[in-house]
Amino acid sequence: MNSTPISDRSRDLIRRAAERGNPVLRELGLDPDDVATAFLAPGSTLESAHPPMFLEAIVRMAGRPPLMVRNDRVEGKTSLLEDVNDGTAFPHDIADRITAVERFLPSVGRVEFVNHAKSWGGTAWVVQDDPAGPLIVTNRHVATEIARRTHRGDGVFLFAPTSSARYGARFNTAEEPGMPADAARLHRVEGFTYIADAFQADVALARLHLPAGAAPVAMPLADSDTDSGELVAVVGYPAADPYRNDPGAMERYFRGLYDIKRFSPGRITAAGPDEVLSHDCTTLGGNSGSPVISLERRVAVGLHFAGEYGVANSAVRASTLRALMVGERGLVPGTAMPDLAERRDPLRPADHFAGRPGYDPQFLRVAEVPLPVVPGWLDLARPSDASAECPFELRYRHFSVLHSVSQKMPALCALNIDGSRMRPLKRRNIAWGKDMRLPEAIQLGGADYGDPEIDRGHLVRRAATNWGPDDDVARQSDADSFHYTVCAPQHADLNRNTEMWLGLENYILSSTATHGFRANVMAGPVFTPDDPPLGDTGATIPLAFWKVVTMLAQDEDEVLRLHVTAYVLSQGQLIQAMLARQGRSEVIEGFAFGAFRTFQVRLADLAATLGYDFGTLPGLDPLARRVERSESAAVPLRPIDSLNDIVL
Numbered sequence: 017m018n019s020t021p022i023s024d025r026s027r028d029l030i031r032r033a034a035e036r037g038n039p040v041l042r043e044l045g046l047d048p049d050d051v052a053t054a055f056l057a058p059g060s061t062l063e064s065a066h067p068p069m070f071l072e073a074i075v076r077m078a079g080r081p082p083l084m085v086r087n088d089r090v091e092g093k094t095s096l097l098e099d100v101n102d103g104t105a106f107p108h109d110i111a112d113r114i115t116a117v118e119r120f121l122p123s124v125g126r127v128e129f130v131n132h133a134k135s136w137g138g139t140a141w142v143v144q145d146d147p148a149g150p151l152i153v154t155n156r157h158v159a160t161e162i163a164r165r166t167h168r169g170d171g172v173f174l175f176a177p178t179s180s181a182r183y184g185a186r187f188n189t190a191e192e193p194g195m196p197a198d199a200a201r202l203h204r205v206e207g208f209t210y211i212a213d214a215f216q217a218d219v220a221l222a223r224l225h226l227p228a229g230a231a232p233v234a235m236p237l238a239d240s241d242t243d244s245g246e247l248v249a250v251v252g253y254p255a256a257d258p259y260r261n262d263p264g265a266m267e268r269y270f271r272g273l274y275d276i277k278r279f280s281p282g283r284i285t286a287a288g289p290d291e292v293l294s295h296d297c298t299t300l301g302g303n304s305g306s307p308v309i310s311l312e313r314r315v316a317v318g319l320h321f322a323g324e325y326g327v328a329n330s331a332v333r334a335s336t337l338r339a340l341m342v343g344e345r346g347l348v349p350g351t352a353m354p355d356l357a358e359r360r361d362p363l364r365p366a367d368h369f370a371g372r373p374g375y376d377p378q379f380l381r382v383a384e385v386p387l388p389v390v391p392g393w394l395d396l397a398r399p400s401d402a403s404a405e406c407p408f409e410l411r412y413r414h415f416s417v418l419h420s421v422s423q424k425m426p427a428l429c430a431l432n433i434d435g436s437r438m439r440p441l442k443r444r445n446i447a448w449g450k451d452m453r454l455p456e457a458i459q460l461g462g463a464d465y466g467d468p469e470i471d472r473g474h475l476v477r478r479a480a481t482n483w484g485p486d487d488d489v490a491r492q493s494d495a496d497s498f499h500y501t502v503c504a505p506q507h508a509d510l511n512r513n514t515e516m517w518l519g520l521e522n523y524i525l526s527s528t529a530t531h532g533f534r535a536n537v538m539a540g541p542v543f544t545p546d547d548p549p550l551g552d553t554g555a556t557i558p559l560a561f562w563k564v565v566t567m568l569a570q571d572e573d574e575v576l577r578l579h580v581t582a583y584v585l586s587q588g589q590l591i592q593a594m595l596a597r598q599g600r601s602e603v604i605e606g607f608a609f610g611a612f613r614t615f616q617v618r619l620a621d622l623a624a625t626l627g628y629d630f631g632t633l634p635g636l637d638p639l640a641r642r643v644e645r646s647e648s649a650a651v652p653l654r655p656i657d658s659l660n661d662i663v664l
Contacts, residue, residue, distance in 0.1 A: 055624045082254060082298045085277040088121045090114050104249070106281065113247065113311040114279070122189050122201075124251045124277065125233040126309060127154055129162055129183030131176045137161045138304040139252035140187060140222070141316070142234045143343055149206060149223040150231035152187055153337060154305030156212045159220035163208050164466050166552065171208030171220070178470055187224055189232060191253065191276055205229065207500045210340060215464055217332045218321040219340060226541065233314045236308060237341075238334040242284050242293065242310060242317040250297040250320050250329075252306030281311065291320045293331040361461045361500070362449035366400050369453065372496070374411025375430040375536075383578045385536050385566045387418065387430055389629040394543075395421040399453040410453065410501060413493035414483070415476050417501050420543075421458045422557040425504045428540035428628075429475040435533030437483045441491040446498040450470060455587075459500045464553045473506030475539045475561075504541050505550050505557045510587045535567040542584065542625065560586045562622055580620040580636045581662065616654040616662055639663045 084093045107113075120141075130134040135647045138158035144151040162183035163171035173183045179653045185205035190198045204225040211220045224231055242248070253276065282297035295308060299320060308318035308331045318331030387409070390396065396408040397419045403409070410417040415431040451457050465472055476496060481493035496502070541558035550557050563583045568576055619633040634640065639654065642663055655664060 022051050023554075029651055033061060033171060043148075043192040058638070069371055080280065080282050080296060080298045082278040082280045083249070085121055085279055089118055090121075090279045110247075110281070110311075114249070114281070117249070117309055117311060117314050119233070119311060120235050120307075121251060121277070121279075125152070125187045125189035125201075126191050126200075126277075126302075127158055127205075127305065127472045128186045128188050129185065131181040132162055132183055133593055134161065136188075136253075136302075138302060139320075141251075141305075141307045142232050143221075143237070143316075143337065145231065146223070150226055150234065151341075152205075152222050152224060154220050154222065154318060155218045155319070156216075156220045157321075158305050159208055159211050159222070160466065161246060164551070165209065165213060169210055169213075171211040171222075171342045173207070174468070180545070187222075210474075217336050219319060219332055221340065226292055235309070236314075237338050238310065238313060238315040238317045240579045241335050242287050244284050246287075246313075246317070247281070248283045248284055248295055248297065248317060249309050249311055250295070250299055250303060250306045251279050251309060252276065252299070252303040252320065254278055254280075254298075254300035254302050264613040265344065284317075293333055295320075295329050295331060297329060304450040308612050311503065331429070340441065348391050360638065362447050363452050363456065364449045364499070366453045369401070369412065369451070369496075372411045372413055374409060375414075375416035376432050379432040379536060380534055380566070380568050380578070382576075383568065385578075385633070386631065387416070388538070388623075390427050391627040393429045394418075394423065396427065397421050397454050397458055399451075401453055410451065412496035412499075412502075414481050414503075415493070415496070419454060419458070419501050421545060423541070424458055424460050424553065426475055426540055427543075428538055429502060430536065430538045431476050431480060433480050433535045433537060434483045435535070437485065439482050439484065440479075441482045441487070441490055441494055442495070446495055448498050448500060448503075451499050452499045454501065460505075460553060460555060464550060464555070465505065467551065469508050470505045470550070470557065471508045472500070472503040473510070473561075474503055475487070476502050477537075480537065504561070504579075506561075507587045510585070535565055537563065538627075539563040558587075560584055560634060562626065564619060564622070564630070566636075578636050579638060580619055580633045582622045583636065583656075584615045584617050584622065586615075614656045616656055636652075 051102060081092065083090050085091070093111045114484050123142040125140055126136050127140050135640070136153055140152040140154035140158075142150050143153040159171060162185055163173050166173055166659075173185075177242045187203045187205055188201060189203075190201040206223045206225045209222055212218065234411070280297040280299060280303075282295050283294050284293060286294035293308065295318075297308070297320075299306070304322075306320040307316045308320055310317045315334070318335050319337060320329060320331045322330045371607055375387065377384050379385070389404075395413045397410075398407055399410045399419075400409075408418055410419055414433075415429055417429050418427045419425070421426040448462060450456055477495050478494060478497045481497050482490040484490045484493065540562060542560040542562055543558060544560075547556035547558055549555075561584070563585070564580065565583075566578060566580050569579045616639060618634070618640045619630060619637045620640060622628075623630050623634060654661070654663070
């Protein structure tokens with residue numbers, strides 16, 4: 017739009033808006049007389065003073081204005097532009113049409129959060145009057161700010177991460193400019209009766225704490241789906257959205273008046289039989305959950321869920337909402353979102369990984385470091401491309417994984433690192449995917465990491481995979497690390513703030529005279545019966561993780577030897593606090609939790625704890641040799657307060 021001169025039609029629309037004194041121009045801070053005078057100047061002069069993008073914005077605001085709502089009435093409805101040259105603008109009776117749907121304005125409210133860092137999160141509206149309490153509808157992505165979906169499909173409020181207080185929500189149908197707070201229009205949300213999963217239409221239903229008939233009138237749903245061109249309006253609470261909109265332009269459009277109820281007229285632009293609805297009403301982020309109301313039929317035809325100002329907006333169909341109201345919870349035709357393929361976990365086929373060599377036991381050249389033997393109770397998965405020699409090895413570029421069926425996550429990951437061929441690559445926006453060399457049912461996915469305190473923790477450090485003869489090889493290894501077979505549930509504070517843990521490889525490589533700057537790193541969860549469940553997934557949240565580093569280095573006798581060091585990282589206290597905040601005392605009672613810190617341990621002790629057989633490696637552990645020399649084998653854990661505490 018910046019490089020395209022403004023069209024003659026757009027010029028005419030702006031001129032007429034100025035001549036009619038359209039109040040939207042005043043809201044933009046533009047004097048109508050000044051705008052009209054400017055249009056007497058040559059086009060080049062006008063566009064140098066007001067760039068095409070801004071002029072087009074005036075067209076959008078004048079032709080698709082976000083009108084303010086005050087006292088449940090729409091302001092400025094009598095000054096909307098008419099355009100008889102095409103059918104996209106409004107008819108002569110547009111003001112009357114708006115007046116006819118104003119009775120629904122008290123049915124639309126703001127979803128306000130309780131005990132949350134955000135004061136509110138979107139829009140909702142009364143969709144059904146029920147004896148058990150009126151139902152409101154909003155978007156799933158609004159609901160999941162404060163609640164999580166259960167295996168039953170309903171929702172439970174989460175606990176605040178910094179306190180033991182549980183989140184909550186209120187439905188506020190007021191919040192109009194210049195109007196005082198009205199407690200009579202602030203209703204408590206009792207709970208969510210339905211939250212869609214990640215693969216369904218972006219919908220959530222909640223029940224209000226009100227007797228039937230005491231809430232605003234339920235907005236009727238259309239009996240049939242809408243067609244392209246139908247005259248509609250979106251009613252909601254647009255919020256400042258500088259991440260998806262130009263902040264300067266946004267401020268000019270809304271003049272700092274955000275978070276209040278607005279009425280945005282427009283038209284349906286696409287309504288195919290198997291598509292979401294598209295419309296051109298003006299919206300911002302806070303409009304998530306807004307109704308799309310037909311100004312022709314006086315019914316709700318959709319639920320707004322996504323959009324980009326001046327480009328396109330999307331809405332869930334009324335037919336989908338009707339199906340949900342009668343208890344149909346599966347995917348309904350016409351509910352698939354345009355970006356569904358991007359939003360769900362990619363399923364990468366076996367041939368995607370063709371030629372991956374995996375972990376090389378001979379990587380250190382003069383000493384073999386094979387994968388350990390793990391106990392049978394872990395029930396290792398057999399990849400479809402596994403070899404007879406390594407029937408359980410899931411091979412990637414530079415690393416391999418042994419995946420546990422019973423735990424639905426890696427038992428261990430083993431990585432080769434060549435420090436002399438590192439290629440620093442910036443982290444890219446790579447979608448986490450599932451490796452279809454294994455059955456999808458035994459892998460966790462994005463929906464299983466719905467708790468805001470639980471991250472997908474890389475067990476293979478992404479940056480450590482970025483090596484090879486060229487960038488293409490390094491990028492392939494980098495991308496391989498973004499699979500659910502390569503991560504495990506980790507508390508966010510641990511995953512994001514563990515410089516010591518993540519920096520072990522770098523420290524060891526930079527602090528020792530390693531042979532060729534090569535090392536092997538193995539890592540995995542410490543599975544115990546005390547691990548709390550990860551929601552309803554059948555998997556658990558490990559309370560600790562282990563890491564084993566092997567390399568060739570010169571010892572004090574300047575003899576090149578294989579060095580093996582082992583480490584444990586506990587996230588027990590973090591998980592304990594999280595469970596306590598969530599009120600899950602039945603899960604944590606009687607458990608013994610370790611500290612949130614890193615320990616160096618003897619590999620022999622780690623092997624005994626895990627039940628893994630590391631072969632001859634425990635005898636090559638310098639910490640074990642130090643303990644033997646000191647004749648003090650009583651302390652299996654060596655706390656690491658700084659990287660200098662590591663025994664090499």
